[in-house]
Amino acid sequence: MTGTFVGMPAFPTAAREALGDTQLRTNLAHATRTIRDKRAMVVAEVEDWEELRVAGAAVKEAALRDLATHLETLEESLVRAGATVHWAGDAAEACAIVASITHAHGVDEVVKVKSMATAEIGLNEALEAEGIAAWETDLAELIVQLGDDLPSHILVPAIHRNRAEIREIFLRRMGDVGRPAPADLTDEPAVLAGAAREHLREKFLRAKVAISGANFAVADTGTLVVVESEGNGRMCLTLPEVLISVVGIEKVVATWSDLDPMMRLLPRSSTGERMNPYTSTWSGVTPGDGPQEVHVVLLDNGRTRALADDVGRQALRCIRCSACLNVCPVYERVGGHAYGSVYPGPIGAILNPLLRGVSDEQSASLPYASSLCGACFEVCPVRIDIPSVLVDQRAAVVDSHRDDRVPKAEALAMRATAWAFSDSRRLAWAERASGLAGRVLTRFSRTTLPGGRAAAGRLPGPAAGWTGARDLPAPPEESFRAWWDRTDGGTKGDGS
Amino acid sequence: MSARDEILGRVRAALADVSPAVSVPTPPRAPDRGDLVALFVERVEDYRAVVTRCSAEEVLAVVTGVLDGLPGGARAVVPPDLGLDLPGAVVDAQFTAAELDGFDAVVTRAAVGIAETGTIVLDHQPDQGRRAISLVPDLHVCLVDASQVVADVPDAIELLDPARPLTWISGPSATSDIELDRVEGVHGPRTLHVVLIS
Structure with missing residues (x-):
């Protein structure tokens, strides 16, 4: 249903194509300018923002450096609270777990909260192959899904689409998968949001199984946290009988009070608001309230590979706010698709090679998709030094070619230089x-x-x-x- | 070996030479903002929520007035222990989602109000009801006592019990997914009416 990033060309080729799309550049320039201004305004309100960033970085760094302990604690707390915990080493294992739980309940559809982890593992496509329809319920994800498109931003996957394009997609596609858009649909954002409300409501009301990710997983209390805006998250987390949450192992924070710096940093960095409209937290099963069967799938899928990298480990602190995308001069011009991954922009340029390695040409091209201007580091709420990791990943790319039978022109030039300089x-x-x-x-x-x-x-x-x-x-x-x-x-x- | 043991093994191997000691500084607190209740009201209104301030004696009349103000009068659902005898309101009887969709409004209390961010937190005790009832109806009337308002996020986190399901609400349902332009009213209640009691 949704497109796939598999087989995307390396960054320079994809970027050249994107740069030729003037509509895309107009849409992106408008959207990133809007969100940059909003973020700057609410960040300026917090007098000790820098100290808050230091605290946020420390919370995540502390959790990562003792990750095995915290994961075991999280598992214990979740089980105590009535949840079932699953572990998935890679994408295929995670998708198989979700499909098997869904099949066990005899349903052929699930509703989904926007989740980067499930996008990363290609869950929708895997479920479709198993005969299960996965309905995206976040507005931007819905636009991407209905448009048979690819996400291009972490927070707003349809950032590359303008209102006129969205109206056209809704009119053309909604009727194929459920309640059609009203014939007199205009391109007013409020009207388009209203059409999404009508379209998805019947799906929310009948759904038996929901799938979510989590923004944070609190080890000592077994609490999962989902931060959202529209209420689609609350619908999925509350109304169905069964809830399956796919959570990357790096989402762990040690204690309940660790949520404090995070919940002050994330909304301001992400949507540029003092607080996002809705945040839901839950610890396993609450009798009589919400899903009575709760599953948590703890996902590795390359995270332990990144964890072993002394310089790159800090990328796992990422809380997916997308502030680095919005300030990046490269992202603003080429958009998200050129990065060939659900994680675009500066964080994607380090996260993808760290998770997957640099043996394929596409991943190896990403550390170079940057001018190293450093704006990403300045806005990062958990102080990921993206430029330093980019440089280190460039070194990893060079190292991976040291034993090539036919050396690259750059390697030859370096060898000749070494010879001349000696x-x-x-x-x-x-x-x-x-x-x-x-x-x-x-x-x-x-x-x-x-x-x-x-x-x-x-x-x-x-x-x-x-x-x-x-x-x-x-x-x-x-x-x-x-x-x-x-x-x-x-x-x-x-x-x- | 199970996936669990493999993953934990890889985590331990990755961190074999890494010291787990990281000192986590206490996050800074916002400076004293003076009248917290006034700040709370201002920040809630900033999200285009409606705020009415009244005394404990006036609550019933205020809420009745809000519900009567809906076209055709509102069918309201209320939690078991709302503590307010609203004429015509139906107490939640574990209604299905589809049944809840038949209500126009819900009236609940709250657990905490956060002044700095204009946030209301529900911990879904019997005076607030299950999560579903404050979600499906289109109008949420939320009664917050002035004594429940705290300064900032860390104060709220200290007070809240993580074992309970929590819903943090900052204004009505909204989205910025179309050209990053904020519009109110998607899947959650499209109108949030906060009644601040002092």
């Missing part, structure tokens, strides 16, 4: 050659940089990869060492 005569020779190239370029180049310096616009052969997106400044005609020799460190002649 001997002063070779270096002098290289500098003379570079100076000659500089003179030729200055004379014949048609490209100049701001300030008037000549540059090579586009080089042939292996260097095309470098100059395809940048101008190469013409090398200086005289090297520093040659200048020093000629002027004795600036003391001879006029020193220039």
